[in-house]
Amino acid sequence: xxxxxxxxxxxxxxxxxxxxxxxxxxxxxxxxxxxxxxxxxxxxxxxxxxxxxxxxxxxxxxxxxxxxxxxxxxxxxxxxxxxxxxxxxxxxxxxxxxxxxxxxxxxxxxxxxxxxxxxxxxxxxxxxxxxxxxxxxxxxxxxxxxxxxxxxxxxxxxxxxxxxxxxxxxxxxxxxxxxxxxxxxxxxxxxxxxxxxxxxxxxxxxxxxxxxxxxxxxxxxxxxxxxxxxxxxxxxxxxxxxxxxxxxxxxxxxxxxxxxxxxxxxxxxxxxxxxxxxx
Amino acid sequence: xxxxxxxxxxxxxxxxxxxxxxxxxxxxxxxxxxxxxxxxxxxxxxxxxxxxxxxxxxxxxxxxxxxxxxxxxxxxxxxxxxxxxxxxxxxxxxxxxxxxxxxxxxxxxxxxxxxxxxxxxxxxxxxxxxxxxxxxxxxxxxxxxxxxxxxxxxxxxxxxxxxxxxxxxxxxxxxxxxxxxxxxxxxxxxxxxxxxxxxxxxxxxxxxxxxxxxxxxxxxxxxxxxxxxxxxxxxxxxxxxxxxxxxxxxxxxxxxxxxxxxxxxxxxxxxxxxxxxxxxxxxxxxxxxxxxxxxxxxxxxxxxxxxxxxxxxxxxxxxxxxxxxxxxxxxxxxxxxxxxxxxxxxxxxxxxxxxxxxxxxxxxxxxxxxxxxxxxxxxxxxxxxxxxxxxxxxxxxxxxxxxxxxxxxxxxxxxxxxxxxxxxxxxxxxxxxxxxxxxxxxxxxxxxxxxxxxxxxxxxxxxxxxxxxxxxxxxxxxxxxxxxxxxxxxxxxxxxxxxxxxxxxxxxxxxxxxxxxxxxxxxxxxxxxxxxxxxxxxxxxxxxxxxxxxxxxxxxxxxxxxxxxxxxxxxxxxxxxxxxxxxxxxxxxxxxxxxxxxxxxxxxxxxxxxxxxxxxxxxxxxxxxxxxxxxxxxxxx
Numbered sequence: 001x002x003x004x005x006x007x008x009x010x011x012x013x014x015x016x017x018x019x020x021x022x023x024x025x026x027x028x029x030x031x032x033x034x035x036x037x038x039x040x041x042x043x044x045x046x047x048x049x050x051x052x053x054x055x056x057x058x059x060x061x062x063x064x065x066x067x068x069x070x071x072x073x074x075x076x077x078x079x080x081x082x083x084x085x086x087x088x089x090x091x092x093x094x095x096x097x098x099x100x101x102x103x104x105x106x107x108x109x110x111x112x113x114x115x116x117x118x119x120x121x122x123x124x125x126x127x128x129x130x131x132x133x134x135x136x137x138x139x140x141x142x143x144x145x146x147x148x149x150x151x152x153x154x155x156x157x158x159x160x161x162x163x164x165x166x167x168x169x170x171x172x173x174x175x176x177x178x179x180x181x182x183x184x185x186x187x188x189x190x191x192x193x194x195x196x197x198x199x200x201x202x203x204x205x206x207x208x209x210x211x212x213x214x215x216x217x218x219x220x221x222x223x224x225x226x227x228x229x230x231x232x233x234x235x236x237x238x239x240x241x242x243x244x245x246x247x248x249x250x251x252x253x254x255x256x257x258x259x260x261x262x263x264x265x266x267x268x269x270x271x272x273x274x275x276x277x278x279x
Numbered sequence: 280x281x282x283x284x285x286x287x288x289x290x291x292x293x294x295x296x297x298x299x300x301x302x303x304x305x306x307x308x309x310x311x312x313x314x315x316x317x318x319x320x321x322x323x324x325x326x327x328x329x330x331x332x333x334x335x336x337x338x339x340x341x342x343x344x345x346x347x348x349x350x351x352x353x354x355x356x357x358x359x360x361x362x363x364x365x366x367x368x369x370x371x372x373x374x375x376x377x378x379x380x381x382x383x384x385x386x387x388x389x390x391x392x393x394x395x396x397x398x399x400x401x402x403x404x405x406x407x408x409x410x411x412x413x414x415x416x417x418x419x420x421x422x423x424x425x426x427x428x429x430x431x432x433x434x435x436x437x438x439x440x441x442x443x444x445x446x447x448x449x450x451x452x453x454x455x456x457x458x459x460x461x462x463x464x465x466x467x468x469x470x471x472x473x474x475x476x477x478x479x480x481x482x483x484x485x486x487x488x489x490x491x492x493x494x495x496x497x498x499x500x501x502x503x504x505x506x507x508x509x510x511x512x513x514x515x516x517x518x519x520x521x522x523x524x525x526x527x528x529x530x531x532x533x534x535x536x537x538x539x540x541x542x543x544x545x546x547x548x549x550x551x552x553x554x555x556x557x558x559x560x561x562x563x564x565x566x567x568x569x570x571x572x573x574x575x576x577x578x579x580x581x582x583x584x585x586x587x588x589x590x591x592x593x594x595x596x597x598x599x600x601x602x603x604x605x606x607x608x609x610x611x612x613x614x615x616x617x618x619x620x621x622x623x624x625x626x627x628x629x630x631x632x633x634x635x636x637x638x639x640x641x642x643x644x645x646x647x648x649x650x651x652x653x654x655x656x657x658x659x660x661x662x663x664x665x666x667x668x669x670x671x672x673x674x675x676x677x678x679x680x681x682x683x684x685x686x687x688x689x690x691x692x693x694x695x696x697x698x699x700x701x702x703x704x705x706x707x708x709x710x711x712x713x714x715x716x717x718x719x720x721x722x723x724x725x726x727x728x729x730x731x732x733x734x735x736x737x738x739x740x741x742x743x744x745x746x747x748x749x750x751x752x753x754x755x756x757x758x759x760x761x762x763x764x765x766x767x768x769x770x771x772x773x774x775x776x777x778x779x780x781x782x783x784x785x786x787x788x789x790x791x792x793x794x795x796x797x798x799x800x801x802x803x804x805x806x807x808x809x810x811x812x813x814x815x816x817x818x819x820x821x822x823x824x825x826x827x828x829x830x831x832x833x834x835x836x837x838x839x840x841x842x843x844x845x846x847x848x849x850x851x852x853x854x855x856x857x858x859x860x861x862x863x864x865x866x867x868x869x870x871x872x873x874x875x876x877x878x879x880x881x882x883x884x885x886x887x888x889x890x891x892x893x894x895x896x897x898x899x900x901x902x903x904x905x906x907x908x909x910x911x912x913x914x915x916x
Contacts, residue, residue, distance in 0.1 A: 130705065233703060254314055261332070
């Protein structure tokens with residue numbers, strides 16, 4: 001799907017994938033790069049894991065990432081923040097893993113062997129970088145930092161970003177970037193952790209977020225979208241008995257149904273939708 | 280029927296073949312379209328193109344006379360700006376279907392997305408299913424027929440045209456109203472449906488503009504007018520301030536006026552050349568001022584005899600005679616002219632040696648035929664005088680002739696949308712530029728006009744999106760009409776804009792003049808031009824200065840329509856006072872004075888080419904200018 005849409009974002013590509021996983025284990029994906037500092041980062045990750053009382057079950061370097069399976073008991077937020085201070089942490093969750101890096105969908109797939117992943121749902125994103133340095137950490141998807149298993153991809157711009165960021169920071173939430181997508185992820189995750197359903201959290205986001213946006217969010221068991229009231233950013237979807245697929249353009253959906261005429265629809269302005277399935 | 284298979288051909292190659300086949304009169308079938316963008320863009324021949332599957336954005340966009348049949352769905356902007364012709368979509372259409380059509384039949388068999396028919400001028404847009412949100416927003420003419428439900432906010436801020444709905448109206452937009460439908464109108468729709476073999480039984484509701492927002496209610500009273508010299512005299516209780524207050528006391532709203540800012544703002548006068556310059560009468564023959572502009576993408580660049588252009592100003596804001604004079608002057612001085620917003624007039628095209636054709640949000644006067652006559656294409660995002668706002672043209676200037684070029688109803692206080700219907704982000708912009716390139720066979724430079732606001736971000740996007748050059752307009756830039764609040768208080772100064780732009784280009788690793796910045800916004804002579812180029816601009820553009828050379832008296836009443844010099848008017852009696860030939864030569868001589876000043880400075884500083892000017896040649900005269908530019912406040916050589 002992503003290679004079909006690469007013209008919208010040739011610089012970096014990212015995936016948030018929900019594999020098998022289990023409730024006892026956390027999967028952590030760090031970005032450590034490939035240079036000489038990578039080993040040091042891995043070392044530091046090990047040290048902080050030990051300090052936090054986490055047990056490292058396995059760890060391997062794939063591409064520029066370091067994927068660790070750990071066992072940890074205790075509050076996830078404190079643990080996640082501690083790990084984020086140790087190294088660039090792209091995702092944390094029982095099932096979620098975020099892989100994102102410079103390059104096209106095919107290049108990132110090749111580097112990280114994503115074709116082999118089996119799972120129930122996922123998000124993807126291609127990014128147009130206007131800065132010369134294409135930084136992997138600026139790529140999407142974004143993880144809701146501090147929360148387990150929540151990820152987001154977003155096209156648009158949140159114009160009351162700083163208002164919401166300051167509010168959330170006062171409540172003790174931390175942000176790793178100035179990217180508004182990360183804000184939406186944390187905003188939604190906070191709602192969910194307070195007991196709201198994903199539907200409710202998404203509906204609230206349409207009230208609370210100003211600007212133009214089409215975004216997709218995923219949790220361990222659900223996937224959902226929200227679209228701003230002006231329908232400024234594209235979104236098109238196709239739904240069958242077996243799957244739902246949502247993209248910016250039909251060309252991505254066609255990848256799933258080559259040669260078939262699709263009955264697509266555009267979600268209406270100011271609407272949300274959610275789907276759930278477990279493997 | 281010839282078959283083109285997009286599994287093996289790029290859209291660019293397929294479109295090139297389509298143009299050839301169109302010229303030969305051959306119909307075409309396109310296989311494996313795979314929802315790719317720009318299929319058929321720029322086709323100006325009356326052939327039939329059958330697309331066997333789904334098409335992406337702007338299918339059949341910027342075409343004239345062809346017939347397109349798409350079996351399945353289309354993405355955004357199907358039939359964009361189509362001049363005449365037919366498009367039939369078998370499935371659903373994405374957002375802004377039929378955007379800015381100038382006269383065509385666009386038929387969507389399924390549903391259509393948001394903002395369908397935005398800024399359309401003429402023709403019929405038919406949706407056999409349901410429409411979405413804001414169908415017919417800011418439409419100027421033509422008709423939209425919806426057999427299903429209308430969606431919310433139907434006809435939002437529509438200016439002209441009619442919308443007919445058979446399946447129920449969900450809600451009406453601002454300034455839209457339901458009215459009675461006549462038998463003639465019903466018959467005309469039924470004939471249309473029958474001709475296209477679309478079965479239908481039912482009744483239509485009709486929606487038109489309510490007329491509450493077409494004209495300002497209380498006109499501004501005519502008082503003793505206070506020109507810019509008074510406004511800039513200093514002291515905030517000056518006669519201009521009093522005039523503004525008195526007018527607002529009558530109208531109860533903001534003032535709309537023309538011209539640029541009338542406040543003192545750090546500008547090129549606040550920087551200077553740090554070395555003595557000994558003027559040399561013969562400098563022009565001793566240095567190189569000539570340059571090419573717009574070759575970054577491999578298109579045929581503009582060839583300028585010096586780094587100066589005429590700034591974009593519309594036929595509409597300006598009289599026809601003034602546009603001609605600017606065209607003549609630009610040809611005599613071997614530089615480039617720019618159409619501005621209101622479309623291209625043939626005489627202007629004939630007079631100007633090189634003409635840039637501007638595309639604005641309202642797509643007023645925008646069309647593929649004139650694109651193909653232009654030497655460069657420019658997409659307008661915003662301007663220095665009013666960043667973030669659309670164009671305004673007061674009713675007194677919207678004559679029937681002008682309205683017909685623009686494709687709008689005559690006699691309205693015309694407002695253009697504040698943003699493009701189909702460009703709502705950097706990713707959309709990439710697709711839009713590609714459409715322009717397809718429509719012009721990749722042969723013409725494509726530039727972007729930006730008002731100075733978030734310059735760094737904007738310039739980085741422009742560089743990434745592949746523009747050939749940028750026209751960057753600072754806060755001091757002028758306009759034909761805007762509210763005084765934005766003219767005076769929105770945007771950043773020209774001096775700051777160029778510094779930020781060059782910083783941005785350095786940060787993304789652009790080579791010097793890889794994507795040249797044409798700086799404008801209060802450039803008054805060749806000395807300002809030389810300073811701008813020393814700060815990193817590739818060239819400058821002059822608008823107000825050229826108009827003053829052509830007789831403008833700076834009364835700041837460009838919006839009113841009764842310009843006494845015949846420049847900013849559409850009144851034939853006033854226009855008579857403008858002697859095109861005389862003023863063309865006045866403007867030309869002014870441009871030549873800029874040439875001499877530029878050459879004298881380049882030569883005086885011991886250089887041989889104008890682009891050798893650099894920051895080291897400059898010094899700041901005030902702390903403010905030093906803070907803005909980073910130039911040394913005191914020269915320590």
